[in-house]
Amino acid sequence: MTRTSTIYICQTCGAETRQFFGRCTSCGDWNSIVEEVIRPSNLRTTNKRGSSSKSLVAKRSQPISSINNEPVGRIFSGSKELDRVLGGGLVEGSLVLIGGDPGIGKSTLLLQSATEMARYKSVLYITAEESSNQVQLRWNRLKKEESSLHLLAETDLELILNEIENFNPAVAIIDSIQALQDSNLGGTPGSVSQVRECAAALQRLAKSKNITVILVGHVTKEGMLAGPKVLEHLVDTVLTFEGDRFASHRILRTVKNRFGATNELGVFEMQGSGLIEVLNPSELFLSSQNAPGVATSVACEGTRPIAIELQALINKTSYPSPRRTATGIESNRLHQILAVIEKHLNLPLSRFDCYLAVAGGLEVEEPAADLGIAAAIISSYKTVELPKGTVLLGEIGLGGQLRSVGQIQLRIREAGRLGFHSAIIPKLSNKELPSKNNNQIRIKEASNIREVFEIVLKLI
Ligand code: TYD
Numbered sequence: 001m002t003r004t005s006t007i008y009i010c011q012t013c014g015a016e017t018r019q020f021f022g023r024c025t026s027c028g029d030w031n032s033i034v035e036e037v038i039r040p041s042n043l044r045t046t047n048k049r050g051s052s053s054k055s056l057v058a059k060r061s062q063p064i065s066s067i068n069n070e071p072v073g074r075i076f077s078g079s080k081e082l083d084r085v086l087g088g089g090l091v092e093g094s095l096v097l098i099g100g101d102p103g104i105g106k107s108t109l110l111l112q113s114a115t116e117m118a119r120y121k122s123v124l125y126i127t128a129e130e131s132s133n134q135v136q137l138r139w140n141r142l143k144k145e146e147s148s149l150h151l152l153a154e155t156d157l158e159l160i161l162n163e164i165e166n167f168n169p170a171v172a173i174i175d176s177i178q179a180l181q182d183s184n185l186g187g188t189p190g191s192v193s194q195v196r197e198c199a200a201a202l203q204r205l206a207k208s209k210n211i212t213v214i215l216v217g218h219v220t221k222e223g224m225l226a227g228p229k230v231l232e233h234l235v236d237t238v239l240t241f242e243g244d245r246f247a248s249h250r251i252l253r254t255v256k257n258r259f260g261a262t263n264e265l266g267v268f269e270m271q272g273s274g275l276i277e278v279l280n281p282s283e284l285f286l287s288s289q290n291a292p293g294v295a296t297s298v299a300c301e302g303t304r305p306i307a308i309e310l311q312a313l314i315n316k317t318s319y320p321s322p323r324r325t326a327t328g329i330e331s332n333r334l335h336q337i338l339a340v341i342e343k344h345l346n347l348p349l350s351r352f353d354c355y356l357a358v359a360g361g362l363e364v365e366e367p368a369a370d371l372g373i374a375a376a377i378i379s380s381y382k383t384v385e386l387p388k389g390t391v392l393l394g395e396i397g398l399g400g401q402l403r404s405v406g407q408i409q410l411r412i413r414e415a416g417r418l419g420f421h422s423a424i425i426p427k428l429s430n431k432e433l434p435s436k437n438n439n440q441i442r443i444k445e446a447s448n449i450r451e452v453f454e455i456v457l458k459l460i
């Protein structure tokens with residue numbers, strides 16, 4: 001008789017307990033613990049997979065410098081933007097996770113890329129969510145012709161592993177990991193134990209056969225990758241695909257990369273016939289019209305500078321406490337900048353509502369955009385346009401001082417390329433800006449927000 005045992009697994013953080021709790025003792029999430037049945041006898045067969053425990057060979061450590069360093073082989077994904085976020089292409093034998101909201105375009109991106117890669121590599125696309133017909137319909141929509149891309153519609157992990165082993169592709173794509181089911185385990189597809197075991201089995205296969213495996217993962221309503229931490233630890237690279245579903249552009253970001261930089265960013269535009277790469281994203285996010293409350297800054301995402309347009313609207317409040325809404329930046333940051341302006345420029349902003357948005361639905365996390373945000377707010381408050389062709393760069397400290405930002409050269413060069421003619425930046429040591437005269441951009445340095453304000457007044 002097969003003995004079964006029950007464990008309770010938190011669907012948010014993956015913590016396991018022997019007892020049911022209404023609230024996870026590990027991550028503190030409510031109602032996230034789910035009972036899962038595990039059959040020990042079957043578990044043993046699961047562990048046999050990958051069978052490394054059977055062939056235990058004693059290994060000796062060696063000096064790090066004497067290790068033969070073979071260069072990592074990369075497979076080009078057929079898309080420059082995708083290669084960029086991967087750090088120069090897919091690394092052979094690596095495990096890549098692409099997460100994103102439903103309907104954002106993950107399947108489209110991977111189908112396009114798989115078709116391109118199939119021109120010179122063997123590629124297997126496993127669709128666990130859609131039927132082969134549905135995928136073929138999408139493929140027709142992408143206007144692809146003859147291709148040697150192989151397709152398998154299957155959800156059972158064992159059958160999928162068999163097919164990968166038999167076909168032995170260079171790249172296998174699993175769309176999506178949450179739809180796979182390991183019949184040896186209890187739990188519904190998508191539960192933490194299923195996701196963890198399926199991903200681990202795929203990882204073992206990827207490493208032992210040097211197959212690159214791309215997993216598609218869904219995002220939970222809290223915005224986390226479902227089956228989250230367990231998967232993120234396991235894979236080599238985590239990419240997220242994001243964007244406003246109502247706008248056409250999509251942004252692919254590197255969250256983790258064992259073979260390249262994180263925070264790298266790729267931009268695509270969803271069109272009728274698939275995703276088109278946007279090689280010049282700054283132009284996508286800028287509008288040519290100047291207006292009160294609009295300021296421009298240059299954000300640096302990984303190694304890529306992107307000009308961003310910041311829009312603010314300041315209105316007298318009719319509420320007891322003013323409304324503050326931030327889209328694309330963290331609201332705490334907005335509160336902080338408003339407080340600094342109020343204190344150091346004596347503007348009574350606490351009696352005004354403030355709405356702030358980064359145009360184009362871009363999310364900006366880095367503090368270099370602070371000065372642009374402050375300028376947009378002041379410009380809207382005073383109802384005057386900021387000087388045309390000026391970018392503002394700098395982090396604002398709580399004392400109103402401007403703090404320097406990283407990669408200033410790169411940002412100024414990008415602004416110059418886009419036709420901006422002046423930049424207001426934090427006072428720097430000369431070391432940081434050696435090619436001051438190389439740019440056609442006039443650079444004005446300020447050490448605090450009051451000085452910025454004076455410079456801006458002179459330029460208007
Ligand atoms: P899809 O790749 O199915 O998203 P995901 O796999 O992330 O759930 O993309 C779905 C959306 O993309 C869908 O709303 C239709 C749209 N789309 C286009 O606009 N153009 C196209 O060429 C394709 C294939 C899809």
Ligand code: MG
Nearest residue numbers: 106107129175
């Ligand atoms: Mg899909």
